[in-house]
Amino acid sequence: MKLEQAKMEFIQTWGAVGSAWGIPRSMAQIHALLLANAEGLSTEEVMEEIKLSRGNVNINLRELINWGLISKQNKLGERKEYFKANHHIWEIAKRIIEERKKREFVPIQNLLRELKATKMEGNPSDVGHFNKLVNELDDFLSQMDQLSELLVKMKDNRFFNQFIKFLG
């Protein structure tokens, strides 16, 4: 199989999976493209490789920078900006976990904390059920939070491997 072909498949799949989360397909595709290339690419090159408009590429490159998944590069004597992926898998995972936490955990945790602090009026047994739910969810989310902290502290597969082996 030609390398180019393999890269394209990788980009397609990463894009599809990304959009199954809430990540825009183009953003995921651009990320995949940059991951697949050791060197940084320019906006033009990205546009060319995955057939996206200038605006789209510009916006999504910025977003990838915000996520901490890629960074700008300047080549000596060139004015053009190049974009290079962060290639350390654990770093990538860390960034993605953090971004998803922001969107998927924090809002619900904030609400739960608020609800816990509130005295409910209503049928006591219904109130009881609801408070139980709020408490259990909050506990659960705190646990997940702690787990993600642990994960984020790990630096590579090797450490993780031991950790898993130890528990399994």
Place this chain on the structure above:
Amino acid sequence: MKLEQAKMEFIQTWGAVGSAWGIPRSMAQIHALLLANAEGLSTEEVMEEIKLSRGNVNINLRELINWGLISKQNKLGERKEYFKANHHIWEIAKRIIEERKKREFVPIQNLLRELKATKMEGNPSDVGHFNKLVNELDDFLSQMDQLSELLVKMKDNRFFNQFIKFLG
């Protein structure tokens, strides 16, 4: 605060967070509503409480059943079907993890496995970089898979708590 009001806030937030993943807002809202009620509700009641059309409620109730997050209930002497949430947090988490794995891990893992098995043609250093990426990603995803298996095996917060305390 009135219980009803609190439930509504919970439903709203759960819906918003859900749609920040790939989960349809209505599906997440219906789930939240059923979680918040100890007893099962009928299609009519769900429609009434969160102002959704019959079709929408029907489809999303079915999807929640597919996810294993709710189940049908029949009340003695009544023809109507009632829908009741699974209220065990760890069960809920397990189902969600499994569904998300299907959508977010399996497709990329399949591709990676395929790519690993393929001999690439191209510039050796580019091929090297790409193969390294494929291998590292595959390793990483396997690890996450193992972690999720572990999580799913835990039955409640208490066990998880010890586990976390031990590691932290």
Place this chain on the structure above:
DNA sequence: TCAAACTTTCAATAATTATTGAAAGTTTGA
């Protein structure tokens, strides 16, 4: 067998989200 009570389907539509591309903006070096 029939009508009432219910559930399901699905084409049409609405809502949301992503994308385009041209125009405006910025930076650079001569």
Place this chain on the structure above:
DNA sequence: TCAAACTTTCAATAATTATTGAAAGTTTGA
């Protein structure tokens, strides 16, 4: 200071996804 080389913005549009609601389908018990 100016024009060339580049980046950014954003209104218009396209694409996708969710929702509606009426009609069709199914089940029940008399």
